[in-house]
Amino acid sequence: MRDGYDQFVADRLDRLLRYATAITCDKHLAQDIVQDVLVRARARWGRIGALDAPYLYVRRMVTNEYLSWRRRRARRDVSTTHTTLEALSPAVADPAVRHAERDAMRARIAVLPEQQRAALVLRYYEDASTAEIGQALGCTEGTVRSHLSRALHTLRVNETSPSEVLR
Structure with missing residues (x-):
């Protein structure tokens, strides 16, 4: 189970970070989002890894995390x-x-x-x-x-x- 997850992260981390950076326009927020999503994905990797396209599922998780209220609030708290x-x-x-x-x-x-x-x-x-x-x-x-x-x-x-x- 973890070998599949580790391989997925090794293969797709750069692409997920680029996608998150493009969607957030903030490299640091993108890193936070991808990290949070990958932690949640690891806990559910048995189910996610069995999907036909786990990357698309994880990318959707990144999109949802970006659109969540917590992230919008965090983005507004930047004072400069x-x-x-x-x-x-x-x-x-x-x-x-x-x-x-x-x-x-x-x-x-x-x-x-x-x-x-x-x-x-x-x-x-x-x-x-x-x-x-x-x-x-x-x-x-x-x-x-x-x-x-x-x-x-x-x-x-x-x-x-x-x-x-x-x-």
């Missing part, structure tokens, strides 16, 4: 913002444009409502179908399409110019 941190220390130029663009996109994604953000990450990062997204978020495919449409519209409206990204 990126703007405050930037004011305290001078910005260091990032020589890689790709990294700057990724960070700018992550910031734009971070302002989306949680359901829209989760749908967007599942669709474009995890390449999930609308049916899979609906199952993961517990909503209909029409609602998923609505979340995706609204998220993409918001991202297009809030798109920054390249000069602002490279500041």
